Ligand code: SAH
């Protein structure tokens with residue numbers, strides 16, 4: 600890896616490793632320029648998550664229409680002891696990819712008693728420095744014996760920095776659904792590659808369900824998702840010296856049946872143009888043209904299992920809610936021995 604990493608000791612129990620210090624500006628330029636020069640313009644959804652976007656996402660999690668968070672929380676509450684039994688007798692790292700806030704991991708940590716909590720280390724990995732730092736500080740305060748290694752990184756590029764020892768990797772919230780198909784498989788392969796035979800991978804998946812429920816979850820009545828969607832342009836304006844006129848765009852989220860995914864777009868309500876100064880790129884949109892900002896894949900068990908097989912992973916346990924709306928899958932590296 601060509602990335603300069605900086606390890607800083609925040610205090611005795613928190614270390615922060617920053618993988619985004621050097622070559623990322625080049626990589627960011629490449630992916631934004633590539634996406635914005637396609638016929639269907641698109642932006643990588645990771646650009647939602649500056650401090651404002653992370654805060655808006657937390658508001659989304661509490662919306663009545665956004666069933667994903669409360670359903671996954673209920674599954675975690677119901678099954679936390681079984682999930683954390685993974686560590687029985689052999690402790691290691693509890694890794695969380697795309698960790699965001701800490702509300703989900705707390706349920707897993709609470710399933711351990713004080714003595715066991717001292718034997719694991721929590722390793723949150725997130726691209727949003729502010730979210731990672733705030734969540735870690737709060738956890739240090741709540742769990743006085745917990746050690747934390749926070750990694751500021753892009754989980755599609757930096758998985759090899761994960762600690763090499765025994766670990767349970769968690770990837771919650773159905774964030775996997777935000778990766779387009781080839782990247783999703785590449786990501787799963789990457790996770791399999793960094794797993795030891797005895798490691799576990801707990802993956803959250805939002806399942807296929809009625810299009811009405813799916814579309815409502817991404818078109819909330821308070822307009823928070825619309826604000827979250829538009830924040831991606833706000834982030835480009837702030838981080839890349841761009842001048843998008845955000846008022847020229849409206850939020851759009853539709854379920855695309857053939858692709859089994861919700862797509863979020865920003866639709867230009869009139870002809871509009873912008874310059875992204877740091878990337879030396881001019882962008883113009885016709886009235887009605889859209890920029891695709893996110894895909895949110897919805898899974899059937901069979902489709903997910905096909906992905907796992909392709910990536911060299913084996914599902915060894917499924918935890919779901921009574922309606923089958925959301926699943927947590929425990930995966931191992933195919934081939935064992937476990
Ligand atoms: N896991 C939490 C948060 C989900 S929101 C939950 O289930 O509620 C998605 C999180 O992933 C955000 O915190 C965002 O900053 C992070 N994220 C998105 N793309 C990322 C990437 N490529 N690499 C690392 N983190 C990423």
Ligand code: AVI
Nearest residue numbers: 659772773774777817824895
């Ligand atoms: C983070 N991710 C799983 C969310 C989702 O549902 O795909 C992001 C989101 N986009 C709009 N609302 C929430």
